[in-house]
Structures are given as C-alpha cells and as structure tokens.
Amino acid sequence: MIILGDDPDPPPPTHRLRNTLRKIRRFHKGGSPRQHIVVLFGWLLIIYLVFRLQRYLLSRPSSPFLLCETPIHEQSHNIVLPHSPNTESLSRTWKTLQDIYDAHPPQPLELTLKSFKSLSDFPDLEDIKNHTHISKEDAEVSRNNHVQVTKKLLPYPNGLFSGQGIVMLAGGRYTGFATTGLGMLREVGSKLPVEIWVKDHEEENDEWCKELANEGIACRRLSDFMDTQLLEHGYQLKISSIFFSSFEQILFLDADNVPVRNPDGIFKSRAFTDTGVILWPDYWTHTGAPLLPYIVGLSDAASEVLRNDQTAESGQLMWDKRRHWKALCLAAYYNYFGPQHYYTLISQGWAGWGDKDTFTIALQSLRQDFYMVPHKLVTLFVNGSSQGIGMLQADPTKPAAYEPMFLHSNIIKWSIRGFFCSGCANDEKDPVALSAWEDAGSSINSHLKEHRRIFSMEHMQAMQIDPEPLIWKSFEHVACRSVWKRPDLCNRTREHMEKTFGYEFYGDGRSSNLGGGGDQICHRVG
Numbered sequence: 001m002i003i004l005g006d007d008p009d010p011p012p013p014t015h016r017l018r019n020t021l022r023k024i025r026r027f028h029k030g031g032s033p034r035q036h037i038v039v040l041f042g043w044l045l046i047i048y049l050v051f052r053l054q055r056y057l058l059s060r061p062s063s064p065f066l067l068c069e070t071p072i073h074e075q076s077h078n079i080v081l082p083h084s085p086n087t088e089s090l091s092r093t094w095k096t097l098q099d100i101y102d103a104h105p106p107q108p109l110e111l112t113l114k115s116f117k118s119l120s121d122f123p124d125l126e127d128i129k130n131h132t133h134i135s136k137e138d139a140e141v142s143r144n145n146h147v148q149v150t151k152k153l154l155p156y157p158n159g160l161f162s163g164q165g166i167v168m169l170a171g172g173r174y175t176g177f178a179t180t181g182l183g184m185l186r187e188v189g190s191k192l193p194v195e196i197w198v199k200d201h202e203e204e205n206d207e208w209c210k211e212l213a214n215e216g217i218a219c220r221r222l223s224d225f226m227d228t229q230l231l232e233h234g235y236q237l238k239i240s241s242i243f244f245s246s247f248e249q250i251l252f253l254d255a256d257n258v259p260v261r262n263p264d265g266i267f268k269s270r271a272f273t274d275t276g277v278i279l280w281p282d283y284w285t286h287t288g289a290p291l292l293p294y295i296v297g298l299s300d301a302a303s304e305v306l307r308n309d310q311t312a313e314s315g316q317l318m319w320d321k322r323r324h325w326k327a328l329c330l331a332a333y334y335n336y337f338g339p340q341h342y343y344t345l346i347s348q349g350w351a352g353w354g355d356k357d358t359f360t361i362a363l364q365s366l367r368q369d370f371y372m373v374p375h376k377l378v379t380l381f382v383n384g385s386s387q388g389i390g391m392l393q394a395d396p397t398k399p400a401a402y403e404p405m406f407l408h409s410n411i412i413k414w415s416i417r418g419f420f421c422s423g424c425a426n427d428e429k430d431p432v433a434l435s436a437w438e439d440a441g442s443s444i445n446s447h448l449k450e451h452r453r454i455f456s457m458e459h460m461q462a463m464q465i466d467p468e469p470l471i472w473k474s475f476e477h478v479a480c481r482s483v484w485k486r487p488d489l490c491n492r493t494r495e496h497m498e499k500t501f502g503y504e505f506y507g508d509g510r511s512s513n514l515g516g517g518g519d520q521i522c523h524r525v526g
Helices: 013-027 033-059 072-078 087-103 125-130 136-152 174-187 206-213 236-244 264-268 270-275 325-336 338-347 358-365 445-449 457-463 467-481 487-501
Strands: 164-169 194-198 217-221 249-253 257-259 277-279 281-285 310-312 316-320 378-381 388-394 404-408 503-506 521-524
Touching (some): 164 174, 164 236, 174 257, 206 217, 236 325, 264 270, 270 277, 310 358, 487 503
Parallel strands (some): 164 194, 164 249
Antiparallel strands (some): 281 310, 388 404
8 A cells, every 4th residue: 555644543333334324314214114225235335345445455565665656667768868978088098097007017917816714704814914925026016016006097087077877787697687776776766867888799788778768878888998808807897887987976886786765865965075985884804915005005014904994895886086086097907907916915815806895995095085884784684584685785875873775686686587587598698598596496486486575574664665566666667568578477577566565457458367568557556
C-alpha cells in the first residue's frame, strides 16, 4: 500500500453497521417487509465486501519508500545528455602523461606477488614487514622516479571538463550489473547525467546505447582516447574512465553498485565542497609494504606510518578534477604500473589487491585533503542465512549517524539474467550461459523458488530503506521493455514480483499467464 498520509482511525464495524441500519429504517419507513429485506441484504453485501477489501489491504506489507505508478524511465527523458569529451585534446594529454610514466618506472618493474599464510586472518605486523622484498637500490630508484613524476605532472587543462555527473563502467558480464545500477539510479530519483564506459567497440551495444540516451545516459569507449592494449587488468579501467570523463565533478560507481537513496545531494554536501574528494572505508587497515611510505614521499625511511590508516573501498568515490587534478594523474601513474608493481606494493596481496587505495596514496603523497566517510560499512546478509550480499556504505551528507546510501553488491551481483535466465545465451559473445543463482547450491535458490525476499525486512525497516522491490522493478524494465527483453524472462520476473512484493501488471497486452510485455504498467498494491 502506498502511504500518502495519516488517516484518522475508522469507526469499528459494529458502529458502522448500526448507523447503516438506522439509515435504512428511516429511509424506508412505511415500505413493505419484502422491500426492507431486499434492501437490508443489499447493504449487508456491500458492508461485507468493503470489510473483506479492508482486511486484504491491511494484511499486505506497506512500503512508504516506493512509488510505482509513474514510469520512472519516462521521467528520465528530460535529463540532458552530457557533452561529448574533446577526444583529440584528452588523447594528447594522456599521451604526454604516458611518456612521463614510461620514463620513470618503479623498480623492480615486476614485483613478486605472494599470498599470506591466511586470507581469513589479518596478518600480524611481522608478516607485513617481511612479506615483500625490495632492495635498497630499487627502493631508491623508485623514490627518485616518483619525485620526478610529481614534478612533471601537467597542470589542470581548463576547458576540457565541466559539470557534475555519474560515471560507471560496463562491458562483458558487468553490462548486466550496470543495467540494474543505472535503473536504480533513476528509481531512487537521481536526475544527474551519466556516462557509461566500456573498453572498446566489441563491448558496446549500439541499441542499448540508443535506449540509454533517452534517459540522459551517454556511452563512451576508452579505445577512442587511448591504446587499451596497454590495460592489462580490469582494475586499470576505473581510473581511465574517470580521467577521460567529460565531467569536472564525478561520482564514480562500480557496475555492481546499487544506490538505495538518491545520491545527487552529495555534490552539495559540506564533505565534498570542503575537500573535493569523498572516499568510503573498507573493512581493514593498511597492509602495504614498509617501503611504500618512503617511495611515495611520506617518510624518510621504511616506516609503519600508514599501518593504522583505514583503507578505501572504491566501489564508489567522488572526485573534483579541478581541485585534485594532479592527485588524479598520480593515481593514474600508480595504476599504469599497478598490476606489475604498485597494487602489490600497496596491499602486498592481502584482500583488496587492485586500484582501490591508489587514490588515497596519491592524495596523501601530494598532501591534499580528502574526506573519508567516518561510518563503518555494514555487511548485508541473505535473509535467514550468514551468506553475504554486499556492503552498505553510508550517506556522507549525514555525518552524525549512519544512514545507508550505496549497496556495493560485491558478492551477489544484481543482473536479471543471472537470476532467471538459465540457457538464455544465444550467441558466442553472450556471457550469460546459465542463471548462476538458480543453481540448487546457491544461497538464494530457495528464495527464488519460493518467491521470498532476499533482503531481511527486519534489517531494512531498521535502516528505513526497502530497495529490493525497486531492484526488481529495474529487472522488469530490462526483461520486458529494453533491448535485452525476452518473453520467458519477462514472464518469470513478473511472476516473482507479483508473488513476492504484491506487484500487479495491467495495460495493453495483459494476458492471463503474465505474458506480454511492452507497455504494461506495474503497480505496487502492497
């Protein structure tokens, strides 16, 4: 039931019945007994039907956080597309930086990646100190080259970037996750323009891009700006998409990141206007090599100065390019040599190996301010189990108390074709050959079969959010109305929505077996 306001308590049914009978007697005073009986039975039937309807509505769970009548994707048609980046100027800027990076590589260029004794227990200090070996000579070369890079970083290129917007990566199976993340952005009310980046034309879907353009979302290819053959690992794509984006102020979201509240207000938050960068915490503190602070200029020798610092979880981050352009370019240097050297130097192979802390280290190296969200992340679990779903990250506009803003679904990734699409792959390039979560051994198989919620309602009510019905509404758009639509997938999605959340579907093409598609409209009755 969609709650529009508080109504006064209705009178009890017995009181209503007495009033009704009193009115009937007054109105029909003087009529025949037969007329009285007919009218009485008519009124009793009406009262009974109203009573049953009231009981039905009250028996269904209410959700004050959901409005479903208005087609949200049509509302998004008024969002202006971001302007196209200046490909030539940005490519030239990147090539200049690339030449600087190539002239000043870290040593050794290939740093050996070793596993810790245990990946479930945080390593002790001695393990951290002795895990990665770098000679004094190599450390000295790396430090000197780092100094030269920082001296030669380019000034901010005025005129290349403007405005605020959201950046997201897609491609391969991550395109399916992105369809959900983009849908949820619009479902929670975001009106910001979006750039969706892929590596090259092979990962781009032209029809999908045309569809996205109607909602203020522009497709971009990294291969238009740089030689993507140089990108050895997917972790290097994030910094590249941020660097080449047309936006000056960016909210970056991983493809598997699902916003549970409208994030647009973060750009006006004090945390962002004061510093120009917002980062979110990960679970653990730093495990970097002791020589890391020395190499990046934070200490004069091997040091444990970073040991108690909170690491960052980069499934979401905010960056003002104008204020932190050189830190972005330095982070790009770390990522340029990331898979071979810096990812290992920063984490030593402990959980979180990748790009995530290159942003923090770059800011610290250049002594630039940033805001680390003070609230710890909250792990979201599958309803009735200890299986994790993802990380709920806090709203940075609410520093006094934790309120969730983003669900970085690093475990259960939300793509409708991963839920209800067994055997739906129809060509060699299609990465979805079966529905992983329908496997009998999956943690949510019974939830899907029995049409039960995956999120715990107790947890959702405690945090005053209810994103799961909206996630499925995004699923329904993909399965029934988008370039990815399939009749069987649409049918199963709508059936689950009806039985689990109380959705109903009506409009043109409605059929008795939940078939059809096209312009049927969803309505949440529960």
